[in-house]
Amino acid sequence: MTGRTLLRTALYGVFGSWLVGTVLCQDPFRREDRIRRLDQFNLIFPDWRFFAPNPGIHDYHLLYRDTLASGEVTEWSEIGHIEERKPHHIVWHPHRRLEKTLFDIVAEILRFSGESEAKRDMALTVPYLTLLNYITHRYPHAPNARSTQFLVAASGGYEQSEEPTMLFLSESHRLERGHRESDGEPERIHAERMGT
Amino acid sequence: MHEPGHEDGFDAEGLEATLENVERLTAFGTLISSLEYLAAGKSFADDDLLSWDVARTRHKALAGRVGDLLTPLMKSPGINVVFAARAAGSIVLLVPRAPSAAKTTATAVLTASNYALHLRTPYGSDGSEHISMITYTSLLASRLARSDERAQQACMHFIALQSCLSYGVAGISKLVSPVWRNGTAVRDIFRTHMYGHSRVYELLKSKPWAARLLAWVTITGETGFPLVLVAPKPVARGILASGLSFHGGNAVFMGLNRFLWAFLGTYPAVAYTSRNLGPIRGRSKSRLVARLTGSKR
Incomplete structure (x- = not known):
């Protein structure tokens, strides 16, 4: 067997295994994904079961509020927004990455919180720390704010008749020096960040 | 007559053209995606949503020395160099x-x-990044195996099979779902701001038959997509055209713009692998006929 044939055979082996592995972790009912668990970093086996079998039918909302030194609690402020679709989004939609990022983080928080609480210290998970870091530093807090907390809610999106539901409430975390002090409305800060 | 170095029975020009078309379409999508990342690059700052300091705690390896080595390029502003x-x-x-x-x-x-x-x-990533990973890995393998056309051909076939698999799996996963079969899934996806569209939702809500029709068009189109590999030429072309319009519609109404280029990039490989669209098949058939009839080329 020549070196070239050997390399070609190796290539066939890699592609063949990759394809078989991909097929094996596409259970249409999403029961158990033993093979997918082998792909610890989620780099090898794609998930081709787009929006199926049970698609997400809610919008997630991320909100935060502060507890002031006086003990008063501020109103909830929503973080992030989803842009209305525009024709140019078919080629250019930079805001979409931020929308999907927030969506994924919130979805992971909800997935973790659905698992056994005893097994997982939520406040040490990546999605939790990510949101806490983000909210603490990138969103405005009152100068006399002592702590902040966030919540995740779900709504029916354009279906206004469905009442929003609270799905996850974080602990209240003490704010250290260095957090962003309030210099405007959260919506304005968000727009400024996105350059819109 | 064969060019030196080209193996018997391979349409070298067709293979080369296919590789280039896959490369260009996928690269166009990557260019847009990279520029979008650069335009919204603040997200990677230490105190922002995609902070490296937080993200690296996900994996032990990244939290340690390997992560330290990657830090200059993974942390803002170095990450912009990557984009x-x-x-x-x-x-x-x-x-x-x-x-x-x-x-x-x-x-x-x-x-x-x-x-x-x-x-x-x-x-922030999605199926479009996964198909791009498959495409770029295959393109790299095919570039490294330039002297071996069979290996290059395998790379194109791999892209095509993964692409067809993606549609087929997506379709079957919907077919087994009662909420997809009765149309409520598609109606309720469109009610979200994340993947929906207000006017489409109003239409689907007021006309349940339209929701069922859209659901079944999606199920049939996705499940039947792999037939592109064996269908007669006009049908195979029709399948690719409907795939293109499917992604165009998803980009406009569902915000899935990145999927358009990533999946369109696989279509030249799908056409190449297709029995009746690919250039290789004609040659193979001639060779088979020549062998069966005992004639020489």
Whole structure:
């Protein structure tokens, strides 16, 4: 067997295994994904079961509020927004990455919180720390704010008749020096960040 | 007559053209995606949503020395160098007369950075990045195996099979779902701001038959897509055209713009692999006929 044939055979082996592995972790009912668990970093086996079998039918909302030194609690402020679709989004939609990022983080928080609480210290998970870091530093807090907390809610999106539901409430975390002090409305800060 | 170095029965020009078309379409999508990342680059700052300091705690390896080595390129502002390199690599692949070595280097950069970015954080990525990983890995393998046309052909077939698998699996996963079969799934996806559209939702809500029709068109189209590999030429062309319009519609109404280029990029490979669209098949058939009839080419 020549070196070239050997390399070609190796290539066939890699592609063949990759394809078989991909097929094996596409259970249409999403029961158990033993093979997918082998792909610890989620780099090898794609998930081709787009929006199926049970698609997400809610919008997630991320909100935060502060507890002031006086003990008063501020109103909830929503973080992030989803842009209305525009024709140019078919080629250019930079805001979409931020929308999907927030969506994924919130979805992971909800997935973790659905698992056994005893097994997982939520406040040490990546999605939790990510949101806490983000909210603490990138969103405005009152100068006399002592702590902040966030919540995740779900709504029916354009279906206004469905009442929003609270799905996850974080602990209240003490704010250290260095957090962003309030210099405007959260919506304005968000727009400024996105350059819109 | 065969060109020196080209194996018997291979349409070298067809293979080369297919590789280039896959490269260009995928690279165009990567260029847009990289520029979008650069436009919204603040997210990667230490105190922002995709902070490296937080993200690296996901994996033990990244939290340790390996992560330290990657830090200059994974942390803001260094991460922008990665996106700029990806944009530059995409441009190299889009330039028809760029030197082959430059294209191979660009493909290697795009492949490695695709994996690295996905390892850095899974947040914000989607199926379009996964198909791109498959495409770039196959393109890199085919560039490294330039002297072996059979290996290059295998790379194109792999892209095509993964692409067909993606549609087939997506379709079957919907077919087994009662909420897809009765149309409520598609109606309720469109009610979300995330993947929906207000006017489409109003239409689907007021006309349940339209929701069922849309659901079944999606199920049938996705499940039947792999038939492109064996269907007669006009049908196979129709399948690819409907795939294109499907992604166009998803980009406009569902915000799935990145899927358009990533999946369209696989279509030249799908056409190449298709029994009746690919250039290789005609040659193979002639050879088979020649062998059966005992005639020489």
